Amino acid sequence: MYLYDSYDQAMVDARVEEFRDQARRRLAGELTEDQFKPLRLMNGLYLQLHAYMLRVAVPYGTLSSRKMRMLAHIARKYDRGYGHFTTRQNIQYNWIKLEDAPDILADLATVEMHAIQTSGNCIRNISSDQYAGVAADEITDPRPWAELLRQWSSFHPEFTYLPRKFKICVIASANDRAAMRLHDIGLELVERDGRIGARVFAGGGMGRTPMVAPEIRDFVEEDELVSYLEACLRVYNRYGRRDNKFKARIKILVHELGVDEYRRQVEEEFAHMRQLGIQPPTEELDRIRAYFAPPVYETGLPEEVDRSDPDFALWLDRNVLPHKQPGYAIVNISLKPVGGIPGDASADQIDLMADLAERHSLDQLRVTHAQNIVLPYVKKADLYTIWQQLDAAGLGTANLDRISDMIACPGLDYCSLANARSIPVAQKIARRFAGNGKEEAIGELKLKISGCINACGHHHAGHIGILGVDRKGTENYQLLLGGSGAEDCSLGAITGPGFTEDGVVDAIERATDLYLAQRQEGERFLDTYRRLGMAPFKEAIYG
Amino acid sequence: MKLLTGNDLASGDVIWWTGKGWSRHIGEAVDVGDEGDAILAREEQARRVNVAYIVDAEQTDSGPLPNHIKERIRASGPTVRTDLAINADIPIVRA
Numbered sequence: 001m002y003l004y005d006s007y008d009q010a011m012v013d014a015r016v017e018e019f020r021d022q023a024r025r026r027l028a029g030e031l032t033e034d035q036f037k038p039l040r041l042m043n044g045l046y047l048q049l050h051a052y053m054l055r056v057a058v059p060y061g062t063l064s065s066r067k068m069r070m071l072a073h074i075a076r077k078y079d080r081g082y083g084h085f086t087t088r089q090n091i092q093y094n095w096i097k098l099e100d101a102p103d104i105l106a107d108l109a110t111v112e113m114h115a116i117q118t119s120g121n122c123i124r125n126i127s128s129d130q131y132a133g134v135a136a137d138e139i140t141d142p143r144p145w146a147e148l149l150r151q152w153s154s155f156h157p158e159f160t161y162l163p164r165k166f167k168i169c170v171i172a173s174a175n176d177r178a179a180m181r182l183h184d185i186g187l188e189l190v191e192r193d194g195r196i197g198a199r200v201f202a203g204g205g206m207g208r209t210p211m212v213a214p215e216i217r218d219f220v221e222e223d224e225l226v227s228y229l230e231a232c233l234r235v236y237n238r239y240g241r242r243d244n245k246f247k248a249r250i251k252i253l254v255h256e257l258g259v260d261e262y263r264r265q266v267e268e269e270f271a272h273m274r275q276l277g278i279q280p281p282t283e284e285l286d287r288i289r290a291y292f293a294p295p296v297y298e299t300g301l302p303e304e305v306d307r308s309d310p311d312f313a314l315w316l317d318r319n320v321l322p323h324k325q326p327g328y329a330i331v332n333i334s335l336k337p338v339g340g341i342p343g344d345a346s347a348d349q350i351d352l353m354a355d356l357a358e359r360h361s362l363d364q365l366r367v368t369h370a371q372n373i374v375l376p377y378v379k380k381a382d383l384y385t386i387w388q389q390l391d392a393a394g395l396g397t398a399n400l401d402r403i404s405d406m407i408a409c410p411g412l413d414y415c416s417l418a419n420a421r422s423i424p425v426a427q428k429i430a431r432r433f434a435g436n437g438k439e440e441a442i443g444e445l446k447l448k449i450s451g452c453i454n455a456c457g458h459h460h461a462g463h464i465g466i467l468g469v470d471r472k473g474t475e476n477y478q479l480l481l482g483g484s485g486a487e488d489c490s491l492g493a494i495t496g497p498g499f500t501e502d503g504v505v506d507a508i509e510r511a512t513d514l515y516l517a518q519r520q521e522g523e524r525f526l527d528t529y530r531r532l533g534m535a536p537f538k539e540a541i542y543g
Numbered sequence: 544m545k546l547l548t549g550n551d552l553a554s555g556d557v558i559w560w561t562g563k564g565w566s567r568h569i570g571e572a573v574d575v576g577d578e579g580d581a582i583l584a585r586e587e588q589a590r591r592v593n594v595a596y597i598v599d600a601e602q603t604d605s606g607p608l609p610n611h612i613k614e615r616i617r618a619s620g621p622t623v624r625t626d627l628a629i630n631a632d633i634p635i636v637r638a
């Protein structure tokens with residue numbers, strides 16, 4: 001894992017002191033809320049429905065046990081004993097006091113963490129594959145690139161006031177586990193003629209106008225990638241719509257210019273950037289790479305796992321994935337207990353996950369965009385003891401990629417932008433399908449819920465998506481089918497008129513019953529939907 | 544009726560205007576009639592409230608009830624964490 005050098009630490013420490021002074025001036029009345037709001041947002045501090053909310057950056061979802069314990073400490077000392085892991089691989093706290101915020105940032109800085117650029121019209125946390133470094137299908141570890149881009153984008157003076165927020169994702173396998181093409185820029189590291197470089201996709205995103213990012217270049221050499229991204233951002237910064245917030249994302253620019261024209265402008269700018277020599281020296285990427293060198297794996301470890309405990313065996317089948325190293329496994333810890341709040345974890349649970357990582361996963365954890373936690377380096381021989389401890393703490397739910405492993409944004413229970421609640425719907429769906437046994441029969445089904453059009457809950461990318469809307473002051477839910485955030489990326493289509501909270505649960509059951517009746521060998525819900533099209537599902541849902 | 548609400552500047556708590564000051568309990572809120580804007584200007588200036596605004600509500604047997612669900616959830620707390628709610632008895636969805 002990357003460790004701060006003296007520059008990183010000095011920057012973060014200086015920001016804490018700057019914010020301490022800004023908060024003091026606000027509390028003393030020297031700053032108005034209008035003056036203070038952009039300053040607090042630059043430090044991830046929002047004002048939400050019930051209190052201030054602090055969003056802490058987890059760079060490309062990577063945490064050490066020490067950092068994880070700090071997240072528990074903050075939940076316990078400054079919040080109400082829990083935190084919420086988000087689809088941006090970050091964590092949010094819902095009950096923060098302004099007067100505590102500078103101390104929280106100071107505590108975070110002691111473990112090389114912060115909340116900088118988790119809000120505002122800047123380049124946000126770089127996201128990546130939660131299995132980076134351990135997935136058998138990756139061609140290289142994407143984390144050094146993600147870290148290079150983190151450093152490049154942190155406090156980048158030219159990109160601090162972009163037309164709108166900007167999200168970048170880096171993956172390194174053909175299997176997309178990070179919704180790469182639904183980012184403003186998506187990078188897929190690929191190999192060509194023995195060299196590593198990046199395929200570049202630009203102009204993806206969800207929200208009001210969802211778009212799958214088109215490819216704008218099939219290969220950028222690694223020693224030119226920063227210059228190329230600089231060119232992409234420059235064109236956007238210059239021509240992105242600043243007159244209309246709803247048209248300000250890069251996806252609208254790419255769409256309005258057309259991919260070819262956007263690409264042409266980027267190439268022109270890229271030619272110029274090359275001459276400027278702004279590309280960091282390759283030694284810098286090598287320096288960063290050294291932090292992500294593969295660990296010294298033990299060899300000769302047993303492959304066999306005793307499956308005699310049926311609950312454990314179920315969890316093994318659902319939540320444990322193959323590792324590229326013999327004798328090791330990747331453990332997914334579901335933060336989706338049936339009837340629980342997707343993505344929430346208590347301080348005690350966060351501490352337990354930190355302890356397990358320290359003892360059994362080379363001190364490392366990952367946050368996934370599906371709001372779960374990963375232990376990436378687990379010896380198979382340790383799986384049973386890990387599961388027992390997780391299970392005892394309410395973290396042993398065996399439902400990875402099943403219907404109850406759903407993404408849900410905070411919705412109207414916490415979010416001031418929401419139209420409708422997300423969490424109660426998520427809970428009802430999980431209870432219904434876990435209770436009637438259909439979850440098991442259905443198999444993989446990615447369900448995603450957003451409480452408003454901003455789509456933090458990725459509803460466009462759900463095999464089944466739910467969007468909360470406000471219908472004359474009451475909560476109403478639109479249903480979408482056929483989305484995917486994976487390598488077969490697609491956007492869901494709305495089925496028709498919306499539903500009440502209970503109505504949408506019934507509608508999903510009718511859609512999944514049709515799937516169970518019509519599926520062919522090996523088909524997931526998404527595959528059957530794609531084969532049959534919307535019409536029979538509509539018929540089943542609305543009858 | 545019209546209520547005034549906002550957040551406490553330092554703690555961020557949701558607060559309601561009681562006629563004499565601010566309370567975390569909507570049950571203590573009073574109808575401000577046409578006085579809302581004047582009170583808000585004065586109270587924000589004195590930093591006794593942050594990001595304050597006027598809310599339409601009706602008087603019910605159990606106290607003032609905002610018309611919009613968002614304000615009812617603000618008054619009650621998260622409906623999925625009633626252990627943290629300040630007033631879990633507020634009907635979120637009206638009959």
Ligand code: SF4
Nearest residue numbers: 409415418451452456
């Ligand atoms: S999707 Fe809407 S309701 Fe959900 S967290 Fe984002 S802004 Fe809030």
